[in-house]
Amino acid sequence: MxxxxxxxxxxxxxxxxxxxxxxxxxxxxxxxxxxxxxxxxxxxxxxxxxxxxxxxxxxxxxxxxxxxxxxxxxxxxxxxxxxxxxxxxxxxxxxxxxxxxxxxxxxxxxxxxxxxxxxxxxxxxxxxxxxxxxxxxxxxxxxxxxxxxxxxxxxxxxxxxxxxxxxxxxxxxxxxxxxxxxxxxxxxxxxxxxxxxxxxxxxxxxxxxxxxxxxxxxxxxxxxxxxxxxxxxxxxxxxxxxxxxxxxxxxxxxxxxxxTGIDSPVEFKEGENVCILFWAKRLVVGILRNGQWEDHDLTPSTFGKGVKPELHGSICDKTKSKLVLNYASVLGHSSFKLIFAMSQRHYKVSARRWFTLDAVELEYDGTKATFNGSRNIYAPAEYSYRCESVTSFRWPLLVPRSSKDPANQWKVSFEDLQIQGFNVTGREFSYASDCAGFFSPGNLDGSDDQSAHGPGTYLWPAHDHAAPYHGPLR
Structure with a gap:
């Protein structure tokens, strides 16, 4: 039937x-x-x-x-x-x-x-x-x-x-x-x-x-x-x-x-209070050498029972947060840092505060590779941000800062990532804003000034009489 x-x-x-x-x-x-x-x-x-x-x-x-x-x-x-x-x-x-x-x-x-x-x-x-x-x-x-x-x-x-x-x-x-x-x-x-x-x-x-x-x-x-x-x-x-x-x-x-023994999030405290939370199912970085990618899994050094990653260099305040994960012996580099740089501010069109993951940085033996993330990775300031896949390749949310940046020789892949750099209450993530590809704030008015509009403004609020932007995402 x-x-x-x-x-x-x-x-x-x-x-x-x-x-x-x-x-x-x-x-x-x-x-x-x-x-x-x-x-x-x-x-x-x-x-x-x-x-x-x-x-x-x-x-x-x-x-x-x-x-x-x-x-x-x-x-x-x-x-x-x-x-x-x-x-x-x-x-x-x-x-x-x-x-x-x-x-x-x-x-x-x-x-x-x-x-x-x-x-x-x-x-x-x-x-x-x-x-x-x-x-x-x-x-x-x-x-x-x-x-x-x-x-x-x-x-x-x-x-x-x-x-x-x-x-x-x-x-x-x-x-x-x-x-x-x-x-x-x-x-x-x-x-x-x-x-x-x-x-x-x-x-x-x-x-x-x-x-x-x-x-x-x-x-x-x-x-x-x-x-x-x-x-x-x-x-x-x-x-x-x-x-x-x-x-x-x-x-x-x-x-x-x-x-059940599931790995707990990484916590960074300012004084007695947790101000940054970070969790991922898997963290992988890779470098291109002689035409071949060499990968390194950072997960076992970041999460797990008894694992306490070194967070030296991390900071947080009301407008800026930086989570610095310090490692040793990564892909031949004796000193290696994975850095998440975040900020929050008020945006006029959306009439609210948003936090952005401005950059993911790899710092190794005096060299820094920078991936920009603010055009794709953001959430309301009171949220955490969560995404099943954040990578610098295959539908990338992270892109090298410039064509000459050392990031072009690297790739990063974060599986089931969740991060919160502001408004953390206790030791728990706030409700999560799931990832999506939004139009970049700069495209909305033909400029690169994010402070003019800010994240989440693909569709304009009702009180704004400007026409929505409908160009390509990338």
Whole structure:
């Protein structure tokens, strides 16, 4: 039996229609390797309906790209992507108020959005490796970079109906006795969806909305709590209780690290107070010699039980922070330093303070190699910054300071990096701003003066009447 486009929302509730389709699909084939994907358009914006796949069919990466391309070719190109850490069919069947129990549903805002949309698309089974590249697919089709956001920031921005935008809202998913129940988290996520859609409605800008996940939650249920907490690093700030849940999950992550022996972050103290926190799953540097790259893994010398890296030269105050990791015998250099230079300041257009990772420096035997990072690596001053991959190659976020800088002979790679150089409270990271490629502040007004606008100004705040910039990212 196949699901047909349209879902006949006039005679049956949207969530019930979703559940019916999901239940049909779940009867054929395993469901712990797939995630659902739901796509709809703003109220009153019609697009040609697309027929979902036949029962039991798993949508792969290429077919998903085709669905997205068809929707965006004729539909609104302002895209709101709700990207949950984990989600599976069972989340809808267990918590969607199935079979008439509407009062028990945790998806009232999603249901309302689907009922008001003329042509929603429900894909019950998308191979989760394909869902992991959905941001890249949307970025390619829209020819614009993703902007990771929260409802508060969205309310300050003014969208342009004639220019594409990709707005990404990361949503958590918690399981385990010591965390919030899945039902509570899903209900909170639906509340965030409602906030975002309400703000979009006030802007009167047509949009396409997508709700999907990075991993299946059913598979995640068999993993340890520690593994789930790793996803907590990517929480973004939102209103009220959602922000507090982010803090709670970060605290819980720290507790689990201590219980399970996961490496703790590097801490630099000014007096008795921690003012810089740094963590990464893996740190690798490499140098080009005789046409060959020679790599060195700094991770064992930085993290681990009993490991205390030398932080001589590190500093921090209200506007500048510098974390200096000192090593010995790295790639033939007797003295080697890995330096993270950060600053924070107030930016006029965004009307808030931001911190930037200005540079990553390699200092060795009297020579310094400098990679600039401020154009790509930044977050609101009260956040930490987190990214799954920060490198100087392959979609680089770090670039050599100049064509003659020694950095051109080096490469750096940081896996699952999280850093905070300001507003550290206790020994815990603040909620994290996940990485994304934003337009450089200088490009926004044709200058290189970052103080004029500052990070995060790809879309202009509502009180600014300048037109948004839509040039290439790099």
């Amino acid at each position: 196949a699901l047909t486009g349209g879902l006949r929302l006039c005679s049956i509730s949207a969530v019930y229609a979703i559940l019916l389709g999901l239940l049909i699909i779940s009867g054929s084939g395993t469901c712990d390797e797939q995630v659902p994907l739901i796509l709809w358009t703003a109220e009153g914006i019609p697009i040609p309906s697309q027929s979902p796949p036949a029962a039991g069919h798993i949508v792969g990466q290429q077919q998903l790209a085709s669905y997205l391309e068809k929707a965006l070719n004729v539909g609104p190109r302002n895209v709101v992507l709700f990207l949950q850490d984990k989600m599976s069919i069972e989340d809808f069947t267990m918590y969607g108020g199935a079979f008439g129990n509407k009062q028990d549903s945790v998806f009232p805002n999603l249901e309302e959005a689907l009922m008001s949309s003329s042509s929603p698309l429900v894909l019950p089974a998308v191979a989760w490796p394909a869902s992991n590249v959905v941001i890249g697919q949307l970025q390619d089709q829209l020819e614009t970079s993703p902007l990771y956001m929260d409802p508060e920031t969205l309310s300050q921005l003014r969208l342009n109906a004639s220019s594409p935008a990709l707005l990404v809202f990361r949503l958590p998913y918690g399981i385990g006795a010591d965390l919030m129940s899945a039902k509570e988290v899903l209900s909170g996520n639906d509340g965030v969806i409602g906030q975002v859609l309400s703000i979009m409605k006030t802007q009167s800008v047509p949009y396409t909305a997508i709700y999907t996940a990075l991993q299946p939650s059913r598979e995640a249920a068999s993993l340890s709590v520690e593994s789930d907490l790793g996803g907590g690093r990517s929480l973004l700030q939102t209103r009220g209780g959602y922000r507090e849940r982010g803090r709670q999950r970060e605290k819980q992550r720290r507790i689990e690290e201590e219980k």
